[in-house]
Amino acid sequence: MPKIKLEFIKTGLHTSVQDLGRLGNQAYGIPVNGAMDKSSYRLANDLVGNKPGSPVLEITLIGPEIRFQGSGQIAITGANISPMINGRRVKMYNPILVNEGDRLKFGKCLRGCRSYLAVRGNWEVKKWLNSASASTVDGKELTPDSIIQEGSVISVHDSSKSVNARLFEGKKPSYSSNQTIRMIAGPEYEQLTRNTIEDLFRKSFSISQDADRMGYRLNESLVDFNPENEVISSGIVPGTIQITNSGLPIILMADGQTSGGYFRMGNVITEDLDKLAQMKPGDQLRLKLVPYHYNSSENQ
């Protein structure tokens, strides 16, 4: 069976193997993990003909340098981090053939924050709780192949004989450093004062330097935020917008913890979590309130 190996000469800023994550273990305090931008993730696998749920590489702002051993097919979606093979720019959203000794490098991040690299075939990576996603629970032990380090090698078995290149016909997402993110009112929203609510939807928030896969902290605190009651520790889900006691919003992301005791003012809708995953520290966002059935079958 033909095999392609990815050898990591450089790791990049934060490169990890991700899939759809390990949903269903939050009751034990185990975060979901998984690709931050699910639509780009799905598309990458689709372009190389992989099954939905297959692992990909998630690449953040600064790309790795990869040397290929053997030949195969790859596709890159999401953020445009100027991908190049042997020094020549390659087309994103497009299946690409790679050959023995080819080197994939990345350059400047032009748009977005996270790029997804799919490789056709079955990935030989250790899974934990049915997912190859780099775990935030003792990841070095549990998902050692998924945390990319210098010298890491990933093997992918490619069983398909022909190249079934699928061309991308949809609309490529456009990434901007200034976005409107839609939210649904959260469990404690009703306790906000009118002043805080006005401030919440009038303000432009900037994403702090601490924004990572666990959560996006926003730099501006909300005015007049004085919650009466303390929240008794309760479940949180990716997309939950918490407010710390000093009034600073934090949006929980894919690696976020499963419970917390902060005030929960809202939840980012699923569709916009993908958009948010493509925003980086310094980018600006505004929040917009939508009804709870906005994105569901109730609205169709």
Next chain:
Amino acid sequence: MDVLPYGDSALLINFEQVVDDKINSQVIELSTLVNKLDGVDYTVPAYCSLTVGYNNIKTNFSQLSKEIKTLEVSNSKSQRSQRTVNIPVCYDSEYGLDLIELEELLDLSSKEIIKSHTEATYRVYMLGFVAGFAYMGALPEKLNSPRKNEPRLQVPKGSVGLAGLQTGIYPTDAPGGWQIIGRTPILTFDPAKELPAVLKPGDQIKFYSINKEEFESISTQVENGKYELEVSNA
């Protein structure tokens, strides 16, 4: 019981917002029932709330909340399949990092703190914070401990801590602000197992004091995979 939207693919069921064994039993019981409903992906039982994640193509908020409201949760203090787990703890000052500080804060001797901590039986209310971390309570009022002003960057795995009227065991090395009174040699999180969290919401917990020799001996059993959890069924 209030059912609230919680994003476009989860809902939150709030019970009366108090820390109470009976309410927590109802949360856990409801969690089991809700997990069987069509379209439910996961639940997160907490002290007095239940988070329910669902697939918003298969179901929706109105549909699911209607189904949830028809579920019957017993009003009696449900004790079904309840087990008591006995956990060895070494309260030696080498492991009880904050015992000295607590003596002053609580106006109790270390001996009295240990006696109090081992006398009571605790309930696991929920798991969270880090994987496998069990929030247990309630402590006797005299052990009511403030959190540390400056959280430790790393609390060693197995540490047993106090915060408010709660007690807990750090399943892995993790940052934290709980007052540390001892350490258990047993694993409360074992990734090699299909269900890695050793303690479950609803479990009854009893701590007992061991000395350093016993700590070492149990540690060796744990390392060799020979240690068996001390469980008694009610």
